[in-house]
Amino acid sequence: MSNVDLSVQVGPLKLRNPIMLASGTVGYGNEMAEFIDLNKIGGIVTKSLSLKPRKGNPPQRIVETPSGMLNAIGLANVGVEVFLKEKIPFLKKYDVPIICNIAASSIEEYVECTKILTEEEAIKAFEINVSCPNVKEGGLQFGNDVSAVGKITHKIKAVTNKPVIIKLSPNVSYISEFAKAVKTEGGDAVSAINTLVGTAFDIKTRRPKIKNITGGLSGPAIKPIAVAKVLEIKRNVDIPIIGIGGIMNWKDVVEFMIAGASAVELGTLNFIDPAAAIKIIESLEQYCIDQGIEKISDVTGSFKI
Amino acid sequence: MLIVNANVEEIIELDNQIYLLKIFSPEIAGSIKPGQFVNLRVSESTYPLLRRPFSVCDVEGDFFYIMFNVLGEGTKTLAHKHHGEALDILGPLGNGFNLEGDFETAVLVAGGLGSAPFPYFIRKINGSKKILSFVGGRTFREVITYGMNNILTATDDGSLGFKGNVVELLNENIEILKSNKIKIFGCGPTPMLRALSEFSIKNNFECDISTESAMACGFGICQGCPVESAKDKDKFLLVCKDGPVFNVKDIVL
Numbered sequence: 383m384s385n386v387d388l389s390v391q392v393g394p395l396k397l398r399n400p401i402m403l404a405s406g407t408v409g410y411g412n413e414m415a416e417f418i419d420l421n422k423i424g425g426i427v428t429k430s431l432s433l434k435p436r437k438g439n440p441p442q443r444i445v446e447t448p449s450g451m452l453n454a455i456g457l458a459n460v461g462v463e464v465f466l467k468e469k470i471p472f473l474k475k476y477d478v479p480i481i482c483n484i485a486a487s488s489i490e491e492y493v494e495c496t497k498i499l500t501e502e503e504a505i506k507a508f509e510i511n512v513s514c515p516n517v518k519e520g521g522l523q524f525g526n527d528v529s530a531v532g533k534i535t536h537k538i539k540a541v542t543n544k545p546v547i548i549k550l551s552p553n554v555s556y557i558s559e560f561a562k563a564v565k566t567e568g569g570d571a572v573s574a575i576n577t578l579v580g581t582a583f584d585i586k587t588r589r590p591k592i593k594n595i596t597g598g599l600s601g602p603a604i605k606p607i608a609v610a611k612v613l614e615i616k617r618n619v620d621i622p623i624i625g626i627g628g629i630m631n632w633k634d635v636v637e638f639m640i641a642g643a644s645a646v647e648l649g650t651l652n653f654i655d656p657a658a659a660i661k662i663i664e665s666l667e668q669y670c671i672d673q674g675i676e677k678i679s680d681v682t683g684s685f686k687i
Numbered sequence: 688m689l690i691v692n693a694n695v696e697e698i699i700e701l702d703n704q705i706y707l708l709k710i711f712s713p714e715i716a717g718s719i720k721p722g723q724f725v726n727l728r729v730s731e732s733t734y735p736l737l738r739r740p741f742s743v744c745d746v747e748g749d750f751f752y753i754m755f756n757v758l759g760e761g762t763k764t765l766a767h768k769h770h771g772e773a774l775d776i777l778g779p780l781g782n783g784f785n786l787e788g789d790f791e792t793a794v795l796v797a798g799g800l801g802s803a804p805f806p807y808f809i810r811k812i813n814g815s816k817k818i819l820s821f822v823g824g825r826t827f828r829e830v831i832t833y834g835m836n837n838i839l840t841a842t843d844d845g846s847l848g849f850k851g852n853v854v855e856l857l858n859e860n861i862e863i864l865k866s867n868k869i870k871i872f873g874c875g876p877t878p879m880l881r882a883l884s885e886f887s888i889k890n891n892f893e894c895d896i897s898t899e900s901a902m903a904c905g906f907g908i909c910q911g912c913p914v915e916s917a918k919d920k921d922k923f924l925l926v927c928k929d930g931p932v933f934n935v936k937d938i939v940l
Contacts, residue, residue: 409908416906417690429910437922444901444911449733451903455910458923602733630733653904654728654738656777657690 386670387677388663390424392644393570393622395507395545397424397479399666400639400678401659404626404647405430405483405509405549406455410469411476417656420476422663424645428465428473430485430511433495435461445582445591450603450628451650452580454594457485462498474504481547485511489530493537500542507544510534513551513576525551525560525576532563545570547624550611552604553579557611558618565621573624573647574615575608601650602628609641616642616683631658632665639681689714695772696750703828705756705800706766713749715778721808722783722897722932725753726905728775729764737903738777739765742874742931745806745834754803754833780905781931784808784895790870792817794892796883798853798875799829804897806834808872817867821860823853823879854882864892873897877940884935894935900926915939 388399402425408414411426420426438458445452460469473480482505486492492510499505512534513525524530531548538546548564550557552575561572577598582591590596608627615623625643629635630651638646651658670678693712700706715725726738739761741753755762768774784804786793793816795805802822809818820838824830827847830840840848841856849856853875857864873883874897887894900912905927913923914930917939924930924938 406910407908409910413907435921438910438913440915440923441913442901443913444903444909446735446737446901449736451737453903453909453911458910458913601736650736650903653909654736655690655775656904656906656908 384667384671386667386675387679388667388670390645390679390682391622392547392624393545395425395479395570397645399424399663400635400643400645401663401666402427402481402624402645402647403652403659404649405511407649407652410465411473414652414656415476418660420478423478423659425479425481425506426473427481427483427509427647429459430457430483431459431462431465431495431499432457432485432487433462433491435459435464439594442591442593445597447580447582447599448603450599450601452582452592452597452599453577454592454597456594462495466499466502470502470504479506480504481507481509483509483511483549489534489537492534493541496538497541500544505544507547507570508538508542509547509549509573510538511549511576513549513553526554528559528563531560532567535564535567535569539568547571547573549573549576551576552607552611556614558614561615561619561621561623565619569621571622571624571644572615573626574611575604575627578604578607600628602630604628605634609637612638612643613641613685632662632669635662635666636669636681639678640683640685642683642685644679644682689778691715691776691778693774693776695768695770695774697770698766698768701831701833705754705831705833707744707833708753708755708765708768709750710753710774710776711750712776715776716746716749716751719743719746719751719779720783721786721811722804722895723779723781724905724931725776725778726780727753727765727777729761735759735761735764738905740780740902740905740927742804742897743779743807744803745810752806754800754831756800777905781927782929784872784897784932785934786811788870788893789868790816790893791868792819794864794869794871795820795835796853796857796871796873796875797822797831797835798879799824800831801873801875801879801897802831802833802835804874805872809834809836819869821853821856823856823875852882853879854886857883857886861890865890870894881940884940887935895932896935897932898926898930898938898940902927
C-alpha cells in the first residue's frame with residue numbers, strides 16, 4: 383500500500399476514489415458485483431429511476447458506430463417503489479456510496495421521486511437526469527432550457543438535504559450557462575456529459591438502424607468533446623464537476639481531472655470490460671506514485687493553458 | 688460467468704466463407720451448455736468497440752468452437768486470427784436449450800448460420816434421443832449442415848432440396864412429426880423463428896428457439912436487447928439474460 387490519497391470530494395460528497403460507475407451502465411449493481419468488488423469503487427450511479435416503472439423503447443435499441451455506440455433504451459426502469467423494495471437491499475450490503483439517478487417527464491415527478499428516495503438512508507446523493515435524449519417528453523427538453531434546469535435544481539434542493547448533482551446535456555451551445563444555473567439555484571455539482579444525439583442509417587433499407595430514429599452517442603468517439611465541455615465549465619463556473627464521456631483507461635481519467643473534473647464516471651467501458659474500474663483505480667495509484675502526487679484531488683483543474 | 692483469457696487454436700474455413708474458430712479455454716469448455724453464448728472481444732482497439740456475441744458451436748475436451756461468417760469489422764478481424772493469439776472472452780452467458788423433457792425425437796430447425804449451436808447440441812444428446820434436422824437457406828450456399836445429422840434441406844430458390852422455406856418443409860413433413868414424440872429446437876433469422884413459433888403453437892409442438900439481437904454487454908446491464916414478453920405486456924425480457932433460448936410460448940417476436 384502506498385501513501386497516495388485517492389479520495390476526492392465532490393461538493394459535500396466524499397468518495398474513496400474518483401472512479402464512479404455511470405447510470406445505465408451498472409443496472410442496480412448486482413450484475414457488476416459478479417466481476418468486481420463494489421467496495422472498492424468510488425460510487426455507483428443507479429439506472430435512471432422514474433416514479434412509475436418504464437418499459438423502455440422497442441428494439442432495436444443499440445447500434446455500434448466507429449469507436450462508439452448509439453443507444454435509445456428509453457429509460458427502461460423498475461420505478462421508485464420496486465427499486466426501494468427489491469433493488470436497494472442488495473446495494474446496501476456494500477460500503478459504496480449509492481447515487482440515485484432520477485429521470486422524469488415533469489418537474490413535479492422529479493420532486494416526488496426525490497421526496498420518496500431521500501428517506502432512504504443508504505442513498506448518499508442524487509444525480510438528476512435532465513438530458514436523456516431518448517424519451518419524447520421531458521429529458522432533453524429540460525436539458526436544453528437553462529431556466530428549466532435552474533427551476534428543477536431549485537425545487538429538488540427544497541425537498542432533500544442530500545447532495546444534488548445535475549447531469550448536463552452536451553447538445554447545447556454553451557454548457558457552462560447550464561452549470562451556472564445549477565450553481566445559482568443551489569445545486570452541489572454537475573456531471574458532464576450525457577450522450578450526444580446521433581443516428582445511423584442502413585444503406586440498403588434506408589431506415590434508421592435504431593427504432594427511435596436517433597440515439598445517444600457514447601464511447602471513446604465522444605471523449606474529446608466531453609473533455610472540452612468539462613474545461614468550459616471549469617473555466618467559467620465554480621462548481622464541482624464529474625467528468626463523463628468515453629473513458630477507456632486511467633489516462634483518460636487523468637485527462638478529465640486535469641481539465642477540471644473532481645471525479646469521473648465510467649460508462650460504455652463497463653459493457654466491454656466490467657472489471658475495468660478496479661484496473662483503473664490501481665493504475666491511478668501508480669500514476670500518482672510515479673508523478674510524486676500525494677493527493678489525486680490536486681490533479682483536478684491543474685491544466686496549464 | 689467469467690472473463691477469460693483464452694487462446695486461438697486454429698481457424699477452420701468451411702465451405703462458402705463460413706469459419707470455425709477453435710479456442711482453448713478449459714473454463715468455458717468445461718461449463719458451457721448448448722445454446723449458451725460467449726461475448727468475445729475481437730481486439731483491444733476501439734474499432735470495433737463492443738464485444739461480439741457467438742453461440743457455442745461445439746466442445747471438444749478443453750476446446751470450444753464458434754461458427755461465423757464475415758459480415759463486418761468484428762468478424763473480419765476474427766477471420767484473421769492465428770494460432771496462439773489471445774482472446775478476451777466473457778462467458779458462458781445466457782440460458783441454453785432445455786434438453787430435458789418428455790420427447791423421443793429432437794427436431795432441429797436451422798436457417799443460415801442458425802445451424803451454429805446444433806453440433807454441440809447433438810454431441811450432448813449423445814444418442815439418448817433421435818435427431819431429425821431441417822436446414823434451410825435462401826440458396827444452396829447458405830445451407831450449413833456442419834455437424835448435423837439426419838438432414839432435410841430447403842432453399843428459397845430451389846437450388847438444394849425442397850423449394851421453399853424451412854418451416855414450409857416442416858409442414859410438408861407434418862405427418863412424420865405428429866407420429867413421433869417430438870420437441871422442436873430452432874435457430875435462425877427472426878422471420879424464420881416467427882414462422883416456426885406460429886407453426887409450433889398451431890400444431891401444439893413443444894418448441895425452444897434461440898433468438899439473436901444486437902447487444903453491448905451480454906449480461907443484462909446495457910438493456911440493449913429487449914424482446915416482447917408473452918406473459919407480461921408491461922416489460923421486455925432481455926435476449927442476453929432471459930434468453931437467448933426461449934420457449935416459444937414465452938415471447939412475442
